[in-house]
Amino acid sequence: MRYVLVAAAFAVSFFMSGILSAPTFADDNGTTATKAWARATPPSAKVGAAFVTVHSMNGDRLIGVASPVAKRVEIHTHIEENGVMKMIHVKEGVDIPKSGMVMLKPGGFHVMLMGLKGPLVEGTLFPITLTFDQAGDIDVMAKVLPISAKSAGDADGDHSH
């Protein structure tokens, strides 16, 4: 319910800012996050990964991630080192190009959930807060897909703000 209210509040503020700053479109907050999802985890798993697609009108940078489902949450990516794929913590954040988008996805950037407080159960939703340099905090609901899922597919994670 909280997310519906947030979305409604945003719609109102967006409408208002549109009036005040017309004809510039979304000049103060041109960042949206959609299609948030995660893979289901086995019951005893301590780590999980979540993914989301970010669009930006004005250019932005994803600088932080948080979620109540894990003790520690970090932006990670994969790099290849001597033929071995490793995950690294992306401390500098992820650049979202102006009028562009970045898809966090398996094998690339991801939201690393460490110290899971419980398994991620297929079919459920859990909140993730994405913190941006320009847009501030954006809350999304990540949909937990089958453990074999490779993309958001038909995930109903379209809670753009």
Ligand SMILES: [Cu+2]
């Ligand atoms: Cu990771």
